[in-house]
Amino acid sequence: MAFLDVQHVTKRFGGLTAVADVSFQMEQGEIVGLIGPNGAGKTTLFNLIAGTFPFDEGRIVFDGEPLNGLKPYHVCRRGIARTFQITRPFLEMTCYENVVVGFIGRDGFTGETPERRRRAEEILKLVGLDEFLHTQARHLNLINKKKLEIARALATRPKLILLDEVLGGLNTGEMVQALDLIRAIRDRFGVTVLWIEHVMGALMQVVERLLVLDGGRLICQGDPQTVVRDPRVIEAYLGEADD
């Protein structure tokens, strides 16, 4: 049985079908990229997996259990975390406090314990924010805000993390740091990664498989080198040769 099994999922907003009969599977420990032109339905698909919106048709099974109808906090407790394209830290809180909020999201409020403190420090070290433990999030630059976004997600002890455009706005050196971090999420924490990204060159260095959405439909999937040469994918990005 697949770790994540998305079966014929459809989501409509009024007359617009944002996600149309999408099916794919992921195995535990994979890093998979989700690409497609603007408006292809990528973020909507994340929202459906994360329980932000209900879907109209289909079924999503995660780690052997259906997710249909679950609210986001229940999906989180099942082990799915997400990050947002525009980072959403609590700006007045320190990095440490932001991570503790992630613990509360997963376990409820059970107060600070030495074990929680150790875990928060471990997560902030992994993402490279150990020197900013007691810095308010509003003082962080963009790359560090993105690292904190990932730390907050890791604090919920996910088995699957949904990353939404982590690389946007980063310079080359910062991208290298971000790619190392994404590899570490999988290698150190064993977390499976589904990742929306527009920066293709960087994405291709890390992902083992690509899924391509266009107009809400999954038009292609497979190993990255084959997928980017697929005529359907080229057409989706560039339009027909006559256009």
Ligand SMILES: Nc1ncnc2c1ncn2[C@@H]1O[C@H](COP(=O)(O)OP(=O)(O)OP(=O)(O)O)[C@@H](O)[C@H]1O
């Ligand atoms: N809450 C909503 N209500 C109505 N329409 C929506 C809603 N969310 C998304 N859409 C529409 O669904 C379609 C898919 O949007 P979505 O944001 O999922 O695409 P995307 O692939 O993530 O695009 P981008 O790469 O630009 O972020 C778009 O036409 C969008 O306008």
